Amino acid sequence: xxxxxxxxxxxxxxxxxxxxxxxxxxxxxxxxxxxxxxxxxxxxxxxxxxxxxxxxxxxxxxxxxxxxxxxxxxxxxxxxxxxxxxxxxxxxxxxxxxxxxxxxxxxxxxxxxxxxxxxxxxxxxxxxxxxxxxxxxxxxxxxxxxxxxxxxxxxxxxxxxxxxxxxxxxxxxxxxxxxxxxxxxxxxxxxxxxxxxxxxxxxxxx
Amino acid sequence: xxxxxxxxxxxxxxxxxxxxxxxxxxxxxxxxxxxxxxxxxxxxxxxxxxxxxxxxxxxxxxxxxxxxxxxxxxxxxxxxxxxxxxxxxxxxxxxxxxxxxxxxxxxxxxxxxxxxxxxxxxxxxxxxxxxxxxxxxxxxxxxxxxxxxxxxxxxxxxxxxxxxxxxxxxxxxxxxxxxxxxxxxxxxxxxxx
Numbered sequence: 001x002x003x004x005x006x007x008x009x010x011x012x013x014x015x016x017x018x019x020x021x022x023x024x025x026x027x028x029x030x031x032x033x034x035x036x037x038x039x040x041x042x043x044x045x046x047x048x049x050x051x052x053x054x055x056x057x058x059x060x061x062x063x064x065x066x067x068x069x070x071x072x073x074x075x076x077x078x079x080x081x082x083x084x085x086x087x088x089x090x091x092x093x094x095x096x097x098x099x100x101x102x103x104x105x106x107x108x109x110x111x112x113x114x115x116x117x118x119x120x121x122x123x124x125x126x127x128x129x130x131x132x133x134x135x136x137x138x139x140x141x142x143x144x145x146x147x148x149x150x151x152x153x154x155x156x157x158x159x160x161x162x163x164x165x166x167x168x169x170x171x172x173x174x175x176x177x178x179x180x181x182x183x184x185x186x187x188x189x190x191x192x193x194x195x196x197x198x199x200x201x202x203x204x205x206x
Numbered sequence: 207x208x209x210x211x212x213x214x215x216x217x218x219x220x221x222x223x224x225x226x227x228x229x230x231x232x233x234x235x236x237x238x239x240x241x242x243x244x245x246x247x248x249x250x251x252x253x254x255x256x257x258x259x260x261x262x263x264x265x266x267x268x269x270x271x272x273x274x275x276x277x278x279x280x281x282x283x284x285x286x287x288x289x290x291x292x293x294x295x296x297x298x299x300x301x302x303x304x305x306x307x308x309x310x311x312x313x314x315x316x317x318x319x320x321x322x323x324x325x326x327x328x329x330x331x332x333x334x335x336x337x338x339x340x341x342x343x344x345x346x347x348x349x350x351x352x353x354x355x356x357x358x359x360x361x362x363x364x365x366x367x368x369x370x371x372x373x374x375x376x377x378x379x380x381x382x383x384x385x386x387x388x389x390x391x392x393x394x395x396x397x398x399x
Binding site for chain 1: 256258259268271272371
């Protein structure tokens with residue numbers, strides 16, 4: 001069937017309808033950022049408001065935290081390994097989400113791409129947590145009063161939950177619609193981007 | 207300045223860049239510099255992360271039943287896109303602080319590693335153009351291909367290491383440094399104690 005030549009408002013409209021799930025994902029990420037960014041005001045952090053500052057300080061007073069904060073090179077070295085983890089975790093997330101978006105390995109079944117990226121996702125995640133916890137222990141008091149840190153940790157929990165409970169399930173489900181897969185991928189990329197960006201911003205703030 | 211001291215070409219060029227008002231503006235910017243730097247760091251996922259997935263295929267550790275040609279045609283371009291973003295943000299970061307970076311040993315190490323990565327990428331394309339059809343669908347490509355992939359992962363890890371260490375001033379000119387560091391960082395005679 002040959003559709004009649006459409007004018008541009010109609011083409012834009014069709015594009016929007018065709019990408020409604022992806023656009024919905026963009027809106028959700030935008031809402032998330034709109035909720036998160038005001039935290040960078042003078043408002044108290046959750047850690048502060050809940051009165052956890054002493055608890056955070058005690059965590060940092062342990063042998064691991066002190067060893068790192070007293071060492072000249074331990075923090076940078078752990079941080080470099082943290083970045084290695086970032087590369088592997090990010091790469092596996094991107095390759096999977098590109099497939100869900102219908103680009104990249106678009107001719108392979110999403111379940112197959114997931115089976116190949118999932119071990120590297122977990123490898124990257126384990127490296128990031130194993131290095132992230134010591135980095136946190138070396139500057140717990142700074143983290144307690146740092147808005148970027150709480151944004152990062154909140155987004156991290158959401159991203160892990162979302163990846164395991166939603167994205168990976170959609171990837172293995174037979175016959176998930178293109179529209180749903182795109183929306184799921186956009187939200188995944190948005191969540192992981194928030195984790196990484198807020199994580200980098202810890203160093204710039206407070 | 208010591209009259210016997212002849213500034214190197216690198217020093218003269220970077221000092222000229224440093225004299226630009228835009229270089230200073232970028233260096234001192236409250237928001238633009240951190241945003242450019244963050245983009246540079248986060249693009250590690252798109253560039254190195256996606257490249258690692260291709261390298262893992264070449265090593266036979268992932269996507270073993272996907273032909274290498276599919277990975278290089280469908281996945282590698284995204285990594286190359288990330289690389290372009292890396293170059294743009296990297297040049298901006300260099301432009302913001304050229305003299306300091308040109309005399310930073312980690313930055314110099316990073317440049318050497320980048321050249322090594324370029325040679326390795328060239329070796330890969332030569333290797334691929336020779337007889338890819340023979341091993342395109344092999345779960346585990348020949349040892350020479352795996353060697354190139356392992357070199358790629360190692361060298362880029364080295365680039366990340368050197369890049370991160372640029373921020374630390376342990377080997378800065380002007381501090382009490384060994385003769386090796388003064389040579390490696392190209393410290394000016396009049397800057398050394």
